Amino acid sequence: MGNSIDTQVDEMLEKCIFSTPRKSFFLFAGAGSGKTFSLVLLLRKIRDRIGKDLLLQGKNVAVITYTNAATDEIINRLDYSSIFRISTIHSFVWDVIKHYQTDIRSLYCQHLSEEMTTLRKKLNDTKNKTTKTYLSNKEKLNDLNERFEKAKTIERFIYNPNGSNPEYNALKHAEVIKISAQMIKDIPLLQRIIAQKYPILLIDESQDTKKELVDAFFEIQKNFASIFTLGLLGDQKQRIYTDGKENIESIIPAGWEKPIKRMNYRSGRRIIRLANSIGKDIDIHAEQNPREDANDGFVRLFIVKQRDDQNKDEVEKNIRHIMFEQTNDEKWVGEDTDVKSLTLEHMMAVRRLGFAEFFAPFSKVSKYQMTFLQGTVPELEFFTKEVLPIVKSINDGGRQALEILKEYSPLLSRQNKDKPYELYLRCRDAATRLTDFVNGNKTIRVVTEEIIKSQLLKVPDVVKQAYTLKLSELDETVAEDIRAWVEVMDLPISMIHKYDDYVNQKSQFDTHQGVKGLEFDRVMVIIDDSEAKGFLFSYDKLFGVKGLSDADKRNLMEGKETSIERTKRLFYVTCTRAKNALAVVMYTYVPENVKKEAIDKGWFDENEIINI
Numbered sequence: 057m058g059n060s061i062d063t064q065v066d067e068m069l070e071k072c073i074f075s076t077p078r079k080s081f082f083l084f085a086g087a088g089s090g091k092t093f094s095l096v097l098l099l100r101k102i103r104d105r106i107g108k109d110l111l112l113q114g115k116n117v118a119v120i121t122y123t124n125a126a127t128d129e130i131i132n133r134l135d136y137s138s139i140f141r142i143s144t145i146h147s148f149v150w151d152v153i154k155h156y157q158t159d160i161r162s163l164y165c166q167h168l169s170e171e172m173t174t175l176r177k178k179l180n181d182t183k184n185k186t187t188k189t190y191l192s193n194k195e196k197l198n199d200l201n202e203r204f205e206k207a208k209t210i211e212r213f214i215y216n217p218n219g220s221n222p223e224y225n226a227l228k229h230a231e232v233i234k235i236s237a238q239m240i241k242d243i244p245l246l247q248r249i250i251a252q253k254y255p256i257l258l259i260d261e262s263q264d265t266k267k268e269l270v271d272a273f274f275e276i277q278k279n280f281a282s283i284f285t286l287g288l289l290g291d292q293k294q295r296i297y298t299d300g301k302e303n304i305e306s307i308i309p310a311g312w313e314k315p316i317k318r319m320n321y322r323s324g325r326r327i328i329r330l331a332n333s334i335g336k337d338i339d340i341h342a343e344q345n346p347r348e349d350a351n352d353g354f355v356r357l358f359i360v361k362q363r364d365d366q367n368k369d370e371v372e373k374n375i376r377h378i379m380f381e382q383t384n385d386e387k388w389v390g391e392d393t394d395v396k397s398l399t400l401e402h403m404m405a406v407r408r409l410g411f412a413e414f415f416a417p418f419s420k421v422s423k424y425q426m427t428f429l430q431g432t433v434p435e436l437e438f439f440t441k442e443v444l445p446i447v448k449s450i451n452d453g454g455r456q457a458l459e460i461l462k463e464y465s466p467l468l469s470r471q472n473k474d475k476p477y478e479l480y481l482r483c484r485d486a487a488t489r490l491t492d493f494v495n496g497n498k499t500i501r502v503v504t505e506e507i508i509k510s511q512l513l514k515v516p517d518v519v520k521q522a523y524t525l526k527l528s529e530l531d532e533t534v535a536e537d538i539r540a541w542v543e544v545m546d547l548p549i550s551m552i553h554k555y556d557d558y559v560n561q562k563s564q565f566d567t568h569q570g571v572k573g574l575e576f577d578r579v580m581v582i583i584d585d586s587e588a589k590g591f592l593f594s595y596d597k598l599f600g601v602k603g604l605s606d607a608d609k610r611n612l613m614e615g616k617e618t619s620i621e622r623t624k625r626l627f628y629v630t631c632t633r634a635k636n637a638l639a640v641v642m643y644t645y646v647p648e649n650v651k652k653e654a655i656d657k658g659w660f661d662e663n664e665i666i667n668i
C-alpha cells in the first residue's frame with residue numbers, strides 16, 4: 057500500500073465520470089491530500105478518453121477555481137486543452153448569463169429595489185438622524201435611487217470579472233453572483249442550456265464557493281441528473297470566507313460518491329500531527345497519515361511578549377535565526393533566504409516590507425478595489441509593465457527594453473517616420489537617464505517628470521494630473537484616484553517595485569487568507585491581534601487570551617459559529633502550508649496563557665515553545 061493508499065480514490069473519480077450513467081461526487085479531504093492533484097489527473101483522463109467527442113458535440117468540461125492564479129495553473133498543467141472551460145466562478149456565471157439581458161435587467165431592478173426598501177426601513181427606524189452611519193446610509197439610498205432610474209435606460213449590461221466595473225451599465229461582482237444564482241434557479245431553460253453545454257462541472261475549493269451558486273448548481277444536478285455531473289472538491293476545515301456554504305456535506309444527495317483521502321502528501325510528520333490536532337476539533341475525521349518517505353518536519357511556537365515601541369522586524373529576524381540554528385537550514389537566514397511569512401492583514405505585511413505609505417492611499421480608492429491587489433490598475437501598470445521592466449532590462453544588458461519601447465514609446469511609434477535614427481538615439485538617451493533616476497531611487501514625481509519631459513513613454517492622465525499637484529493643494533473636489541497618486545508622488549520609486557513583487561506573490565510576505573491552496577518549504581505564521589484592524593478573526597480568543605464577545609455569545613445561543621471556529625479554520629490553513637518547517641509567532645500581553653492553551657490543546661509540546 058505505502059504511499060498509494062489513496063489510489064482507489066482516483067480510480068473512483070474515474071469511474072464516476074466514465075461509467076454509464078455518470079455519477080456526481082464530493083471529494084472533501086484535508087490539507088495537502090492532493091485534491092488539486094486528483095483534479096488535474098482526472099481532467100487529463102477526460103481529455104485523453106472523451107475530449108475529442110465532447111468537442112465534436114460542441115461541449116466543454118467546466119472547471120471552477122478560486123483564483124485567477126489557480127485557473128492559470130490548471131490551464132497550464134493541461135497544456136491549454138480547448139476541451140476545458142477553466143475559470144473563476146464570476147467569469148463562468150457571467151459567460152452563462154450575459155446573453156439574457158432582459159432577465160438581467162429585471163433582476164437587477166428587483167435587487168436594487170429590495171436594497172432600497174431595506175435601507176429605507178433602516179433609516180426610518182434610526183432615532184439619531186445625525187450620526188455618520190445614518191448620513192452615509194442616506195447617501196447610499198440616493199445612489200441606489202440614481203442607479204435604479206438609470207437602469208431603465210441601460211441597453212446592455214456589461215461586466216469585467218477582473219475589473220472595478222465603474223461604468224453606469226456595469227454590474228458589481230456581488231450583483232453578478234446574486235443575479236446569476238437567481239436566474240439559474242428560476243429558469244429551467246437556462247439549467248438545460250448549462251447542462252447541455254457543460255455535461256461535467258467540477259469545482260475546486262468548493263467550501264468557499266458562493267453558497268447561492270452551490271445551491272443553483274445542485275438544482276441543475278437534481279433536475280438534469282442524467283446529463284449533468286457535478287464534482288465538488290474541497291475541505292470544510294479550510295472554509296475561510298463567510299460566503300462559502302456551511303455544512304455542505306449535509307446536503308449531498310444519497311446517490312453521490314463520497315471518496316475519502318487519508319494521506320497528506322505535502323508536509324513533514326510533525327506538521328501533520330499539528331494539523332491533525334487542530335483539524336480534529338473541526339472535523340472528527342480529520343486524521344491524516346504522512347507519506348512513508350515524509351521527513352520529520354519541524355514546528356515551533358514563539359511567544360513574544362508584546363511591548364510598546366517593539367521593533368517587530370528585529371524580533372522576527374531573531375526568530376528566523378533561531379529557526380536556522382535549530383533546523384540547521386540556511387534558507388531561514390542570509391541572502392538566499394526562502395521563508396514565507398504570513399500576516400493576517402495586508403497592512404501588516406506591507407508595513408514589514410516597508411511600503412505602507414504607498415499601499416495605504418491606494419487601498420482606499422474604491423475605483424481600484426478589485427484591481428489594486430491583482431496588480432491590474434492601469435496607472436500602476438504603466439510603472440510595473442513599462443517603466444520598471446525597461447530599467448531592469450537595461451540594467452541586465454538585455455534587449456527587452458527595446459521591445460517594450462517599440463510597443464509603448466511615442467518616440468518610436470510608426471507615425472514618427474521622420475529621422476528614425478535621431479529618434480532612436482533620443483529614445484536611447486532618455487531610457488538611460490530614466491534608468492539612472494530609477495537606480496538612484498528618485499521619487500515617483502521626479503521619475504514622472506523625467507518621462508513627461510523626454511516623451512519616452514505616454515504617462516497616464518491620472519498620474520500626469522497628480523504630478524502637477526502638491527499634498528497641500530488637495531481639496532474635496534479632487535477625485536479619489538488622483539488624490540491617492542498625489543499622496544504617493546514624493547515617495548521613492550522603489551515602493552512601486554515592492555508593491556509589484558507583493559501583489560505577484562514574489563515577496564517574503566503574504567496574508568493568512570491569500571495563501572490558500574499554496575505550499576512552501578518554510579512558513580512563519582505571524583499572529584498579532586493588536587496590529588490587526590478587522591473583526592472577523594481573533595487569535596486571542598482562539599488561544600484563550602480573550603473571552604467571547606457579546607456577539608459571539610449571541611451567535612452561540614443561536615447555534616451559529618463564533619469567531620473562534622472561523623479563526624481555527626484559518627489557523628489550520630496557515631499551518632498546513634508548510635512542507636518542512638513551521639514557526640508560529642504569537643505576540644501577546646499574556647504569554648503564560650498562550651503557552652498553557654497551546655499545550656492543553658495538544659498543539660505544541662512544552663519543548664517546542666520558546667518565549668521571547
Ligand SMILES: Nc1ncnc2c1ncn2[C@@H]1O[C@H](COP(=O)(O)OP(=O)(O)OP(=O)(O)O)[C@@H](O)[C@H]1O
Nearest residue numbers: 086087088089090091092093291321322572573574
Ligand atoms: N498522489 C500523489 N503523489 C505524489 N505527490 C502528490 C500526490 N498527490 C498530491 N501530491 C503533492 O502533494 C502536494 C499537495 O497536493 P495538492 O496541492 O493537490 O493538495 P490539496 O489537497 O489541493 O491541498 P490544500 O487543500 O491544502 O490546498 C503537492 O505538492 C502535490 O504535488
